[in-house]
Amino acid sequence: MTQQSAISQEMRDGVGVESDPLSHKVELGAIIKFAEAIGDPNPIFNDEEAARKTRYGGIVAPPTFLRSMRAGPAKVEVRSPYGAALDGGSEWEYFEPARAGDTITVTTKVADIFERPGRLGNMLFIIRETRYINQFGRLVAVQRGTGISYQPPEG
Amino acid sequence: MSEQLYFEDVEEGMELPTVEKNPTTQQLVKYAGASGDYYQIHYDQEFAKANGLPNVILHGALKNAFLGHLMTNWVGEHGMLRKLSAQYRGMDVPGTPIYAKGVVTKKYVENGENLVECDIWLENHKGEKTTPGSALVALPAKK
Numbered sequence: 001m002t003q004q005s006a007i008s009q010e011m012r013d014g015v016g017v018e019s020d021p022l023s024h025k026v027e028l029g030a031i032i033k034f035a036e037a038i039g040d041p042n043p044i045f046n047d048e049e050a051a052r053k054t055r056y057g058g059i060v061a062p063p064t065f066l067r068s069m070r071a072g073p074a075k076v077e078v079r080s081p082y083g084a085a086l087d088g089g090s091e092w093e094y095f096e097p098a099r100a101g102d103t104i105t106v107t108t109k110v111a112d113i114f115e116r117p118g119r120l121g122n123m124l125f126i127i128r129e130t131r132y133i134n135q136f137g138r139l140v141a142v143q144r145g146t147g148i149s150y151q152p153p154e155g
Numbered sequence: 156m157s158e159q160l161y162f163e164d165v166e167e168g169m170e171l172p173t174v175e176k177n178p179t180t181q182q183l184v185k186y187a188g189a190s191g192d193y194y195q196i197h198y199d200q201e202f203a204k205a206n207g208l209p210n211v212i213l214h215g216a217l218k219n220a221f222l223g224h225l226m227t228n229w230v231g232e233h234g235m236l237r238k239l240s241a242q243y244r245g246m247d248v249p250g251t252p253i254y255a256k257g258v259v260t261k262k263y264v265e266n267g268e269n270l271v272e273c274d275i276w277l278e279n280h281k282g283e284k285t286t287p288g289s290a291l292v293a294l295p296a297k298k
Contacts, residue, residue: 039182055232063226067216086215087243088215088243089215089240152206
């Protein structure tokens with residue numbers, strides 16, 4: 001007997017539909033706090049005086065800082081029926097640094113959805129593509145993330 | 156700041172300087188706050204176990220940040236990170252060291268840019284590669 005698919009028609013309808021945008025100010029303090037949290041002592045992420053002397057002219061965000069900025073609400077929600085989730089991976093492409101003081105506008109869409117059996121039962125994979133654009137309309141980065149969800153084991 | 160790395164310094168097969176991390180439960184809480192990812196599997200042991208996990212586990216995105224640290228540390232001020240990818244194949248738990256490592260796989264010039272591709276990964280204290288990935292960087296040339 002084959003297991004029933006966890007992917008509904010409603011979920012399929014949401015594939016490729018871009019979310020509403022949401023804009024975020026890149027705050028200096030948030031960058032410094034993020035760099036500390038990931039344990040990266042590079043002065044371009046935490047020391048304004050030192051960072052000013054570099055080609056960047058000031059503090060910039062570490063590469064994965066953009067993860068802290070969410071997109072706006074989905075126009076068509078792609079919601080997994082499963083209650084447990086894992087992060088499967090991330091692919092970033094970078095075009096411009098994100099600087100303290102920038103305003104970054106974030107949109108996301110589900111690029112692909114599929115399922116396969118795994119150690120924790122049927123695993124649902126949702127591939128999400130998120131775009132980060134600065135206040136000059138320039139693309140800063142694109143992230144393709146793999147979200148994995150599954151039914152939590154019976155307690 | 157460390158000395159600048161140049162395209163001429165790089166050879167295929169060369170290893171990147173390892174970055175050692177010692178994640179603790181405290182770091183997971185700090186990362187949750189700094190990133191806004193408050194999923195309980197990263198700080199609530201009972202919740203993690205009820206979800207079939209052995210313990211609280213590191214955020215995939217924190218492991219991604221460790222690999223970002225590896226790359227920005229290596230390329231220096233005048234190098235640019237173009238691509239960074241990571242697959243969270245194995246779970247990592249706090250309390251043991253984890254090592255971000257990499258090796259140069261390809262070096263080439265394209266559209267006037269000096270590009271270097273690397274295989275990168277996180278290795279746990281048992282020597283298992285829990286988080287394979289890759290990176291592409293652009294480096295300055297000496298001349």
